Amino acid sequence: MENIWLQAVKRIHAIAETGREFSHNEYDLERYQDISTLAQQLLASLANTPLTAIENLFRPDVDDGGYITPKIDVRGVVFKDKRVLLVKEKIDGLWSLPGGYADLGLSAAENTEKEVFEEAGIIVKASHLYAVRHKAKGEYTPDIRDFYKLFFLCEALPEQEIKAGMETDDVGYFSIDDLPPLSKGRVIATDIHHAWEFVCNPARPTLFD
Numbered sequence: 001m002e003n004i005w006l007q008a009v010k011r012i013h014a015i016a017e018t019g020r021e022f023s024h025n026e027y028d029l030e031r032y033q034d035i036s037t038l039a040q041q042l043l044a045s046l047a048n049t050p051l052t053a054i055e056n057l058f059r060p061d062v063d064d065g066g067y068i069t070p071k072i073d074v075r076g077v078v079f080k081d082k083r084v085l086l087v088k089e090k091i092d093g094l095w096s097l098p099g100g101y102a103d104l105g106l107s108a109a110e111n112t113e114k115e116v117f118e119e120a121g122i123i124v125k126a127s128h129l130y131a132v133r134h135k136a137k138g139e140y141t142p143d144i145r146d147f148y149k150l151f152f153l154c155e156a157l158p159e160q161e162i163k164a165g166m167e168t169d170d171v172g173y174f175s176i177d178d179l180p181p182l183s184k185g186r187v188i189a190t191d192i193h194h195a196w197e198f199v200c201n202p203a204r205p206t207l208f209d
Contacts, residue, residue, distance in 0.1 A: 017068045018067050072147070074152065075115075078098075084179075086179075088168055095183060097187045098118075121163035140186075143185060
């Protein structure tokens with residue numbers, strides 16, 4: 001669960017940016033800009049991150065500004081018996097379910113299938129959306145951005161060999177009872193265990209916060 005101060009500052013920044021988008025009063029616009037700048041400074045302090053890195057998150061070419069909404073992260077879960085497909089992230093050397101930001105022009109399921117192919121080298125079909133998580137409410141590594149995380153069960157086409165992609169160093173199947181060190185900004189063990197519970201009981205409802 002995120003620190004309450006981080007939650008509050010992210011919310012303040014979102015309110016300020018929304019105010020800048022819809023206000024037409026020059027004095028209000030100046031105040032909203034001041035609030036946004038202060039929120040970015042606080043975010044940098046809370047995250048122990050240089051202010052320039054925080055500012056880059058809100059540039060027009062990074063985020064379209066205006067009404068601030070959560071980003072979308074998609075993850076695909078592929079099982080072989082009771083082993084789950086994981087990829088080793090180049091960025092931190094830890095393991096995760098294949099996935100990443102959802103790209104424009106594709107559905108959530110299509111994005112998930114694309115990510116699994118790019119990171120693990122196999123063609124899959126997304127079959128069930130088993131969980132929708134608000135990252136800030138989970139036991140993930142805290143993030144200055146806000147995310148909805150969509151988890152899909154996927155079925156792999158037969159007779160395919162897994163292979164690492166451009167953003168991954170390794171790929172493999174792991175017992176869900178003996179998982180490698182996970183990249184907890186991306187996935188936590190609970191996400192994988194919930195997926196297996198869904199496999200065992202497909203009638204169970206989709207999990208959501």
